[in-house]
Amino acid sequence: MDPITLEFSIPADDDGYILLQCGHCGEYFKLTAEDCENDDILRIVCPACGLESETYLTDDVIQLALTMADNYAMDLVNNMFKDLERKSRHNSNLQFKAGKKLKHEYENPLHSGIQALEEVTFPCCHHSAKIKPLLKMTGCYCPCCGVKNYEFE
Numbered sequence: 001m002d003p004i005t006l007e008f009s010i011p012a013d014d015d016g017y018i019l020l021q022c023g024h025c026g027e028y029f030k031l032t033a034e035d036c037e038n039d040d041i042l043r044i045v046c047p048a049c050g051l052e053s054e055t056y057l058t059d060d061v062i063q064l065a066l067t068m069a070d071n072y073a074m075d076l077v078n079n080m081f082k083d084l085e086r087k088s089r090h091n092s093n094l095q096f097k098a099g100k101k102l103k104h105e106y107e108n109p110l111h112s113g114i115q116a117l118e119e120v121t122f123p124c125c126h127h128s129a130k131i132k133p134l135l136k137m138t139g140c141y142c143p144c145c146g147v148k149n150y151e152f153e
């Protein structure tokens with residue numbers, strides 16, 4: 001069987017930011033879609049703990065991916081049963097009727113984040129991000145270059 005690719009896109013908010021979550025400390029922050037895809041930024045660090053996370057997918061995104069995979073598997077099963085039913089029609093020795101269809105789980109649409117995050121521009125490299133207001137006061141790491149900033153533009 002061919003490998004199956006399920007695709008979905010993570011929506012950006014009105015300003016073009018995508019919600020990310022640090023795998024180390026669970027901090028939420030947002031980076032522009034542009035920066036997320038920017039090859040010049042070799043690694044993204046978490047503004048709160050300054051570490052590089054292996055994944056920045058939020059729980060919502062992971063949940064959606066799992067639900068989509070489940071639903072896809074259900075489709076396969078449903079189709080298989082339908083196929084069996086159709087084939088068994090021409091065979092008097094074997095009668096097969098597909099039962100109730102397996103119901104899809106609701107695929108939760110992704111929200112681009114309800115957290116109150118404030119937009120800041122980092123003086124170190126002039127990339128901008130959205131971070132928790134508290135981080136703005138205590139200082140935080142630039143997600144794009146890892147420098148700790150205490151003042152923002």
Ligand SMILES: [Zn+2]
Binds near residue numbers: 022023024048051
């Ligand atoms: Zn972190």
Ligand SMILES: [Zn+2]
Binds near residue numbers: 122123124126143
């Ligand atoms: Zn920077």
